[in-house]
Amino acid sequence: MIEKNYQPADIEGRMSRIWEESGAFRAGRPERRDAKPFTIVIPPPNVTGSLHMGHALNNTLQDILCRLERMRGRDVLWQPGTDHAGIATQMVVERQLMERQEPGRRDMGRARFLERVWQWKAESGGVIVNQLKRLGASCDWSRERFTMDEGLSRAVIKVFVELHREGLIYKDKRLVNWDPKLLTAISDLEVQQVEVKGSLWYLRYPLEGKTFNPDDPSTFIVVATTRPETMLGDSAVAVHPEDERYAHLVGKHVILPLVGRKVPIVADEYSDPEKGSGAVKVTPAHDFNDFDVGRRHNLPQISVLDQEGRLALVDNEDYLRGLPEGSMQLAEELHGVDRFAARKHILARLEDFGFLERVEPNTHMVPHGDRSGVIIEPYLTDQWYVDAKTMAQPAIAAVRSGATSFVPKNWEKTYFEWMENIQPWCISRQLWWGHQIPAWYGPDGKVFVAETEEEAVSNALGYYAEQEVITPEQGREMALDPAKRAGFITRDEDVLDTWFSSALWPFSTLGWPDDDKDVKRYYPTDVLVTGFDIIFFWVARMMMMGIHFMQKERPAAPLEKVVPFPTVYIHALVRDEKGAKMSKSKGNVIDPLHLIDDYGADALRFTLAAMAAQGRDIKLAPQRVEGYRNFATKLWNACRFAEMNACVLPSGFDPTQVNETLNRWIAHETALATREVTEAIEAYRFNDAAGSIYRFVWNVYCDWYLELAKPVLMGEDSAAKSETRAMVAWARDEILKLLHPFMPFITEELWAVTAANPREDRTLLALTPWPTGEGLTDAAAEAEIGWVVDLVTAIRSVRAEMNIPPATLTPLVLAGASAETKGRAQRWNDVVKRMARLADISFADRAPEGAVQLLVRGEVATLPLKGLIDFSAERARLDKELARAEADIKRVDAKLANEKFVAN
RNA sequence: GGGCGCGUAGCUCAGCGGGAGAGCACCUCGUUGACAUCGAGGGGGUCACAGGUUCGAUCCCUGUCGCGCCCACCA
Numbered sequence: 001m002i003e004k005n006y007q008p009a010d011i012e013g014r015m016s017r018i019w020e021e022s023g024a025f026r027a028g029r030p031e032r033r034d035a036k037p038f039t040i041v042i043p044p045p046n047v048t049g050s051l052h053m054g055h056a057l058n059n060t061l062q063d064i065l066c067r068l069e070r071m072r073g074r075d076v077l078w079q080p081g082t083d084h085a086g087i088a089t090q091m092v093v094e095r096q097l098m099e100r101q102e103p104g105r106r107d108m109g110r111a112r113f114l115e116r117v118w119q120w121k122a123e124s125g126g127v128i129v130n131q132l133k134r135l136g137a138s139c140d141w142s143r144e145r146f147t148m149d150e151g152l153s154r155a156v157i158k159v160f161v162e163l164h165r166e167g168l169i170y171k172d173k174r175l176v177n178w179d180p181k182l183l184t185a186i187s188d189l190e191v192q193q194v195e196v197k198g199s200l201w202y203l204r205y206p207l208e209g210k211t212f213n214p215d216d217p218s219t220f221i222v223v224a225t226t227r228p229e230t231m232l233g234d235s236a237v238a239v240h241p242e243d244e245r246y247a248h249l250v251g252k253h254v255i256l257p258l259v260g261r262k263v264p265i266v267a268d269e270y271s272d273p274e275k276g277s278g279a280v281k282v283t284p285a286h287d288f289n290d291f292d293v294g295r296r297h298n299l300p301q302i303s304v305l306d307q308e309g310r311l312a313l314v315d316n317e318d319y320l321r322g323l324p325e326g327s328m329q330l331a332e333e334l335h336g337v338d339r340f341a342a343r344k345h346i347l348a349r350l351e352d353f354g355f356l357e358r359v360e361p362n363t364h365m366v367p368h369g370d371r372s373g374v375i376i377e378p379y380l381t382d383q384w385y386v387d388a389k390t391m392a393q394p395a396i397a398a399v400r401s402g403a404t405s406f407v408p409k410n411w412e413k414t415y416f417e418w419m420e421n422i423q424p425w426c427i428s429r430q431l432w433w434g435h436q437i438p439a440w441y442g443p444d445g446k447v448f449v450a451e452t453e454e455e456a457v458s459n460a461l462g463y464y465a466e467q468e469v470i471t472p473e474q475g476r477e478m479a480l481d482p483a484k485r486a487g488f489i490t491r492d493e494d495v496l497d498t499w500f501s502s503a504l505w506p507f508s509t510l511g512w513p514d515d516d517k518d519v520k521r522y523y524p525t526d527v528l529v530t531g532f533d534i535i536f537f538w539v540a541r542m543m544m545m546g547i548h549f550m551q552k553e554r555p556a557a558p559l560e561k562v563v564p565f566p567t568v569y570i571h572a573l574v575r576d577e578k579g580a581k582m583s584k585s586k587g588n589v590i591d592p593l594h595l596i597d598d599y600g601a602d603a604l605r606f607t608l609a610a611m612a613a614q615g616r617d618i619k620l621a622p623q624r625v626e627g628y629r630n631f632a633t634k635l636w637n638a639c640r641f642a643e644m645n646a647c648v649l650p651s652g653f654d655p656t657q658v659n660e661t662l663n664r665w666i667a668h669e670t671a672l673a674t675r676e677v678t679e680a681i682e683a684y685r686f687n688d689a690a691g692s693i694y695r696f697v698w699n700v701y702c703d704w705y706l707e708l709a710k711p712v713l714m715g716e717d718s719a720a721k722s723e724t725r726a727m728v729a730w731a732r733d734e735i736l737k738l739l740h741p742f743m744p745f746i747t748e749e750l751w752a753v754t755a756a757n758p759r760e761d762r763t764l765l766a767l768t769p770w771p772t773g774e775g776l777t778d779a780a781a782e783a784e785i786g787w788v789v790d791l792v793t794a795i796r797s798v799r800a801e802m803n804i805p806p807a808t809l810t811p812l813v814l815a816g817a818s819a820e821t822k823g824r825a826q827r828w829n830d831v832v833k834r835m836a837r838l839a840d841i842s843f844a845d846r847a848p849e850g851a852v853q854l855l856v857r858g859e860v861a862t863l864p865l866k867g868l869i870d871f872s873a874e875r876a877r878l879d880k881e882l883a884r885a886e887a888d889i890k891r892v893d894a895k896l897a898n899e900k901f902v903a904n
Numbered sequence: 905g906g907g908c909g910c911g912u913a914g915c916u917c918a919g920c921g922g923g924a925g926a927g928c929a930c931c932u933c934g935u936u937g938a939c940a941u942c943g944a945g946g947g948g949g950u951c952a953c954a955g956g957u958u959c960g961a962u963c964c965c966u967g968u969c970g971c972g973c974c975c976a977c978c979a
Contacts, residue, residue: 006941195978200979224979238979276979288977365976378977410908417907417975532908532974573973608929613918615909617973621916623928630941632941641938687918691926706938795945800945887961888923891960900959 002753004641006636008600008629011749016133018748024766025070025138027077027522039525040066041506042139043538046085047121048092051131053574053620054531056592059137061571061603061612061686062529066138067741068681069526075158077522079509080139082128083118084148086434086498087182093117093433110432114376117433121146124827125130131593136601136744145509147501148435149754155508156284156501157451159549164439164449168387169427171439171447175291176426178379179866180309181372182341184430185383187497188423189536191376193365200362202277204355205237205254208262214354221246221265222357223255227286228350229343229843231256232311232319232334233302234263234620238293241267257355258346260327263794266297285380286319288661303348303380309339314838339377384428384437390745392419394551394559395543403559404543406568407684408614411532412892418536427497428525434495441490443469453491460489478747507550507565516553523550524560527567539568569684572611572618594795595625602743603629609742630737631694632746638702639732639750645713647728648754655730656775660720661827663714663727664781666705669696670734671773677738678770693738701731704789711831731756733773787821794854795836798863802852802874809839815847815860 019025025038040062045055062078070076093116094105105113122850129144145152163169176185204220208210210573213219237254239246250267270293271280285303294301304319306312313319313331320331330349334342350356364718367376396419398404399412406412435708440448440456442464450456461475470488478485501508506525510518524546530539546564554561574590595604606628611618655667674698680689705728712724732754740747744766751765795812804810812832814825825832826842832838844862847853851862852874867872 002938077912176976226979257939270978272978280979287977287979290977292977362979364978367977414908414974421975536975575972596974609919615919617909619916621928624916626941627927630939634939637939641937644938695926702939796944797946800933803933806944893925896961 002636002640002750004640006633006746008602008632008745009597012134012136012355012596012601012745016136018752018764019766020141021136021143022764023765025076025078025140026142027075029075032073032075035073035075037077037522038066038069039077039079039522040508040529041079041525042081042137042528042658043528043534044081044083044145044502044505045128045132045583046088046090046126046698047082047125047146048085049082049128050136051128051592052185053590053592053618055128055132057574057608058134058529058531059132059135060608061569063135063137063605063744064609064681064686064689064741065527065529067744067766068678068770069140070766071737071740071768073769076138076140077143078137078139079143079145079522079525080129080137080141081145081504081505081509082125082147082432083498084146086429086431086495086903087184088834089117090120090431090433091182091371093120095850105432107817111434113432115491118482134593134596134601134603138744142510147498147505151511151514152501152504152508153435154514155504156496156514157438158501158513159504159545160438160496161449161451162549163386169384170387171382171384172424173380173382175285175378175380176383177367178377178381179308179369179372179374180305180307181374182379183307184371185379185381185426185428185501186369186371186376187426190370190871191356192370194368195363196366197361197363198226198366200224200226200276202357202359203228203231203257203350204357205257205281206355207249208253208255212354221279222277223279223281224360225281226362227283227343229311229339229346230283230286231281231346232259232330232834233283233285233304233311234259234261234281235266235284235299235302236263236296236297236692237279238268238282239265239279239430240271240273241269243271243273245273245281247778249454256347257353258330259541260324261322264297266293266299268293269294283608284849286378288378291378301380305339305377305379307379309374309377311335311337311339311342319393367796378390384439384496386425386427386500388422388425391548392422392540394547395419395540398543398547398559398563401559404563404566404568405524405559406570406711408570410615411535411568414532415535415540419540422540425497428492429494429497430493434498434579435494435501437494437496439492441492443488444577447492450491457485457489461485485738499537499541500697502538503545503724504549506542506546512549512553519550519553525565525599527569528565529571531570531573532570533569533573534569545882572613572616574608574618574620588652590622592618594620599625599629600745602632602746606690606694606742607745610688610694612686614684632696634698634702634742635735635746638697638706639754641706642728642732643754645725645728647725647732649729649733650718650726653726653730655727658727659725660712660723660727661781661784662705662708663723663787664730666701666727667776668778668782668849669700669705670731670771671776672696673700674734674738674771674773681741690742693735693742697735697739701735704785705731707835708785708831711834736835737768737771740765774785783857784827788832791854791856791861792832792835794856794861795838795863796803797854798854799837802865806837809837810865812836812838812841812843813844813848813851813862813864815853816846817843817859821859 042062066076066078074700097104106345125817147513160169177188177191179186202215202222202224204222206220210219221237239250249265252265253262254265255262270289280294282299284291284299285301300318302318304311304316305311311334314335334345337345347356350474367374368374396416399415406415413890438449438451440460442448442460448460450459454630457479461479464731465472465475507519507523510522514518520779542564547562550562560566592604603625607625610628611624658664658667673692676692677689687871709724710730712720715721736747736751752762755762814821817825822843829841833841846865847862848858850866851864852863
């Protein structure tokens with residue numbers, strides 16, 4: 001029995017359990033061993049995360065695809081899992097320690113801290129997984145993976161070691177984006193450029209050998225800067241080689257104000273005569289451009305900041321080098337002062353001595369850490385890099401050749417743009433939570449990279465024994481006893497960027513490198529579904545890693561068998577009402593779980609699918625969700641109606657063999673809807689698919705089929721009645737199937753409850769074959785029922801416009817009706833009379849006088865309403881109709897009169 | 905500075921070379937058992953603006969205005 005009211009919460013809980021227990025979503029089910037696989041890897045959410053609208057949309061779309069293919073008989077693997085999210089997770093646990101007033105990370109040490117993170121993960125890391133289950137995601141949860149679990153960690157280590165051996169991973173000392181709050185390097189992608197209203201300061205740098213006089217421009221050169229505090233690290237002033245204003249100064253020197261260091265004036269193309277004063281200070285250790293200028297002119301790199309962005313001057317050999325005697329005062333004064341406080345201080349001092357010429361307001365882009373929010377500091381450190389430029393080449397080729405394509409296609413442009421200008425990828429992070437880099441250092445800093453500590457140690461000890469740094473005896477002792485080699489051989493402290501492990505996701509989750517069975521069966525995956533915000537972070541890197549490593553597995557295979565996915569479906573971003581990206585920090589997040597609580601997961605899913613038009617972002621209106629909850633209720637009640645009328649599907653029922661026109665019509669319409677829904681999903685037009693099934697259920701099945709079936713179901717014709725009962729049930733079942741990918745819970749529930757015999761096991765709807773609609777098209781049935789629908793609609797419209805009370809029954813006269821129409825009118829006499837509130841239906845050669853005329857499928861139907869109608873209203877209606885008809889005629893005449901149109 | 909996209913009914917959005925659509929909101933009417941989370945009907949839009957291509961443009965092209973996003977080391 002179907003419950004009286006639709007209660008999403010009850011159903012969703014129950015169905016989740018049934019799916020879980022039945023193993024319906026398991027990949028590799030025995031009966032599908034010979035079926036073609038269909039694979040999607042989930043974009044792994046952060047373990048720290050909770051479900052937001054982006055997840056809800058992303059996973060709804062994946063689930064629609066997976067459920068469709070599962071019903072089509074494919075062996076579906078939707079691979080779930082989570083990402084360890086290095087920085088985010090470490091921050092969460094550190095915050096927790098602080099809240100509980102426990103010792104901080106550094107106090108407890110690396111090992112104990114990591115234990116705490118794992119403990120946190122065990123306790124609260126599963127939140128998002130449960131939320132995905134609430135959404136109805138039909139992942140194979142038995143195969144859930146985590147980027148830090150053992151197998152995936154082995155994949156990470158292997159990839160690192162192999163790329164290092166191939167020279168595609170290397171260590172380099174250069175400027176990185178340094179986060180002075182999190183105290184780690186971050187990649188270019190983790191830097192957000194933010195427009196900041198700042199100032200441009202024009203500074204006078206005195207020329208060597210002249211007596212500085214603020215009023216005499218010949219005694220100094222002016223440089224403009226947005227970062228005056230970095231002047232302590234200046235090692236040159238650059239002017240353009242062709243800038244005549246400064247030509248005579250090239251090769252001369254300036255004395256850095258306050259500092260006293262002598263630095264050269266160099267000619268370099270980087271300097272733009274149009275900008276600032278045309279002369280630019282060069283600070284190779286604190287600016288990416290200056291770094292390059294410095295290399296070209298062999299300038300010293302003077303780093304004047306420490307990790308936390310404070311001035312580090314005392315004990316700073318680079319800074320002190322070349323400083324004249326007795327100029328330590330400034331260093332002592334500013335040592336340990338934060339970069340922004342130092343800026344103020346330095347500006348004040350410059351002004352005191354006349355070195356500050358002027359200040360201009362200046363709006364410019366300033367790099368910020370996307371996690372910490374603080375201003376990023378270009379900082380000179382040793383870091384590990386991936387040679388992304390080399391690895392990008394095959395990944396570019398794969399998209400160029402069509403081995404992988406983006407949907408919608410225009411995202412390929414974005415992909416190419418970035419890939420063709422890709423920079424080395426900084427992969428080391430000064431964090432604890434993550435995959436520790438498998439590199440060990442000897443006493444001279446020589447690096448040994450290996451998959452295991454044993455191997456690295458053995459290599460290192462062998463090397464140092466050979467170099468006679470240690471004796472063979474010492475080597476043997478150190479090999480056996482970690483305590484003995486402590487301090488001699490040390491492991492790299494750093495961990496890898498979280499995206500490094502995510503990049504391996506399409507094959508590491510399948511068991512690579514330990515077991516190739518699933519890689520063979522399920523790789524490449526069939527489609528990747530994601531938002532455009534992580535094309536660079538994730539998609540591009542999966543392409544690089546996937547192609548590189550799977551090419552090794554399949555040396556002879558074409559690119560199509562090596563890329564991680566043939567299709568990348570890029571969906572919309574769910575934005576807030578202002579069109580801004582939803583983010584926790586902005587506090588503009590709509591919680592999908594609240595919507596699920598209020599309207600049910602099915603309603604939320606349907607809303608997202610219906611709004612997932614390609615190429616446009618979604619600004620979600622919660623009212624839409626309510627509307628689709630009503631849709632679910634409508635379906636619920638239609639099924640109750642069927643149940644109340646004893647509509648059950650007889651076994652062996654064949655919908656192509658029905659006799660009743662009405663039943664042939666609904667078969668026809670069902671086939672139409674089936675095709676529309678199937679084709680739309682296949683083309684990733686989720687909104688069209690949702691629209692088709694919505695219209696079919698509500699406006700075809702409920703509004704017309706069930707209404708027209710009512711008289712039959714209550715009538716005396718037992719043959720027609722039993723056929724119609726079967727057909728009501730059949731069409732209902734087809735609806736449940738077509739709707740299942742969108743609304744899995746309610747459809748699975750109704751499928752179970754409406755089984756012919758509830759005690760006998762009906763296969764889960766999730767595993768029931770998807771309809772094809774074959775053999776059901778029926779133009780004759782469409783013509784007949786279509787006529788009924790159009791006639792009733794037209795009459796209702798006129799009656800409403802004429803304000804004819806429902807209680808008033810009016811006659812209908814069909815003027816000059818064809819034999820066909822007469823037949824239809826006789827067959828549908830009762831139905832039309834009831835639905836259109838008619839007294840009777842009759843025929844005439846021509847329209848009676850004073851009758852309202854309606855055009856229905858090319859013939860005239862009239863309502864003799866003399867005495868009932870307001871003639872002026874009717875005249876207005878007819879005028880309007882006439883105008884429309886005349887416009888139509890004019891348009892059509894124009895077209896027909898047009899040779900070129902006729903020619904077409 | 906480059907790139908992408910958007911401006912269609914009051915709101916949120918589909919459509920995209922030949923008759924302007926949906927949901928919600930609004931108005932009118934309707935409570936005899938599927939559903940008031942409903943039913944029947946209705947009003948409402950020079951499809952941002954200006955040119956061009958075409959027999960024909962909301963749809964293609966160019967430009968303008970407005971809005972959004974992404975990328976970029978420019979003092």
